[in-house]
Amino acid sequence: MASPPRRPIKRRTNAPRDVVADRAIVAKRVDRHQAGLFDEPLPKWIRPCLPTLVEKPPAGPQWVHEIKWDGYRVSAYVAGGHTTIRTRNGHDWTTRFPTIAAAAARLKVRSAVIDGEAVILDDRGRSSFAELQTDLDRHGSGRAVLYAFDLLFLDGEPLWKKPLEERRLALGGIIPKRSAILLSEDFAGSGADLFKIACENELEGIVSKRLDRGYHPGRSRDWLKTKCIQSDTFVIIGFQPGSGAVRAPLANIKIARSDGARLRYAGAVGTGFSERVAAALRERFDRIQTERCPVAGLKVSGAVWVSPDLRALVAYRGITTAGELRHASFKGLEE
Structure with missing residues (x-):
């Protein structure tokens, strides 16, 4: 599935006083002498949003659904061409995921925080936690890739209060076609149908997310997980x-x-x-x-x-x- 075009996401004119109205949050042409002049500093760590377990996927146009990857939840913090990979508890695991860190450092951004799951894929394209764990027990995994599913900060702009739909649009615009960072595709159709496909292919399950909601650290009912097993x-x-x-x-x-x-x-x-x-x-x-x-x-x-x-x-x-x-x-x- 092709990545969405990289278009500016504009702020509402009634934005809070600490937000400049109508300022694009996705990269646009700027005077190179001014680029980054008004950027907010990169957060050291953002506590991740965690899905709540439910028995069946939610239904309705406000929900999108993704495959639940079986790996390690990590976030990539990018600034000035350097990357730090942090775990869900904030630990620095950059040296354990060198390929992901290098791919994030090459992104054409001034700064970014990307949320996702580090995985190793088997020959059927399924994530294998056991393979990843074996690599990490030996001090690192050069085979791991990052399935990115959220963008919390971009070019000096915090995005976590923005609706998921806008954050996903921005995320699709910064991920290159060939990279160790992959876009975790979302599906706007029936969650029940995707869940059935996931179970038939022996995957862990799916995660369903509200398109119209911001990013809330900690356990949230805006994100719901349904497990096959x-x-x-x-x-x-x-x-x-x-x-x-x-x-x-x-x-x-x-x-x-x-x-x-x-x-x-x-x-x-x-x-x-x-x-x-x-x-x-x-x-x-x-x-x-x-x-x-x-x-x-x-x-x-x-x-x-x-x-x-x-x-x-x-x-x-x-x-x-x-x-x-x-x-x-x-x-x-x-x-």
């Missing part, structure tokens, strides 16, 4: 080594849920990790092997037990009567 955190208690002609590092991971002071077996997770991720997990598991199963009385043929020191985020479709997860998929380690 359930997810929770479980204790890793062991693993099944690979077998057969080609011995993969892992066949599956054994997990349990906490029940007070006890652990109860929750089954095995055999999907969601590539061979590369599996090898990194196996390295960690080998360091914490133990002879005794952490779940009292549990016996699983061929299983290797580990100390219950690690926790895994697991997505699943349901729970059997025996308490084991159905269609479980590994999403990453809880750090």
